[in-house]
Amino acid sequence: MNGVNNTENDIELVNRVKSGDTAAFDFLVIKYQRRVIRLLSRIVRDPVEVEDIAQESFLKAYRAITQFRGDSAFYTWLYRIAVNTAKNYLFSRGRRPIPISDLNTNSEDGESFDFQAVSDTSETPEGTMVGMQIAEAVNRAVEKLPNELSTAVTLREMEGLSYEEIAEVMNCPIGTVRSRIFRAREAISEELKPLLDISADKRW
Numbered sequence: 345m346n347g348v349n350n351t352e353n354d355i356e357l358v359n360r361v362k363s364g365d366t367a368a369f370d371f372l373v374i375k376y377q378r379r380v381i382r383l384l385s386r387i388v389r390d391p392v393e394v395e396d397i398a399q400e401s402f403l404k405a406y407r408a409i410t411q412f413r414g415d416s417a418f419y420t421w422l423y424r425i426a427v428n429t430a431k432n433y434l435f436s437r438g439r440r441p442i443p444i445s446d447l448n449t450n451s452e453d454g455e456s457f458d459f460q461a462v463s464d465t466s467e468t469p470e471g472t473m474v475g476m477q478i479a480e481a482v483n484r485a486v487e488k489l490p491n492e493l494s495t496a497v498t499l500r501e502m503e504g505l506s507y508e509e510i511a512e513v514m515n516c517p518i519g520t521v522r523s524r525i526f527r528a529r530e531a532i533s534e535e536l537k538p539l540l541d542i543s544a545d546k547r548w
């Protein structure tokens with residue numbers, strides 16, 4: 345997703361929309377709709393609300409497309425609109441996201457975290473079952489996280505964004521992004537310990 349060709353293709357589509365080719369925006373919606381919904385589902389739990397917020401996010405992006413100058417990747421700009429739209433939605437309904445007191449840490453200990461690695465089990469029925477249990481445990485752990493943590497780790501692990509891109513999407517310093525992802529990974533590790541039989545002082 346972060347390849348040069350993808351980025352150039354997005355810019356081409358954006359320029360076509362700016363030139364009046366409204367149909368070009370449909371390609372951007374098709375390309376990013378599932379990713380935006382996946383991101384929003386980590387912030388707003390109700391699937392119906394997620395769909396509505398996703399539509400509103402794309403509508404806002406379409407209306408503001410002339411403001412996109414290409415200083416960042418289109419998907420970074422779009423994700424930021426989606427995150428802000430979701431937060432505004434929660435605020436308007438009195439469902440304020442859980443406040444986070446970020447740690448001042450630049451620890452890279454969580455860098456070894458790998459969703460794929462922990463689910464890399466044998467192809468036996470038992471291995472498949474364990475893999476499914478691990479995947480479910482990861483999802484449960486992410487759903488329990490405060491919004492800022494779940495959003496950060498989703499953007500990193502599932503969308504493959506860099507720390508710089510996540511900082512832009514979430515409008516916070518890179519150090520804050522590192523802290524949030526580190527804490528999210530720690531929480532997920534705790535959820536997985538019973539399945540992976542990891543001792544309390546060992547991090548996977």
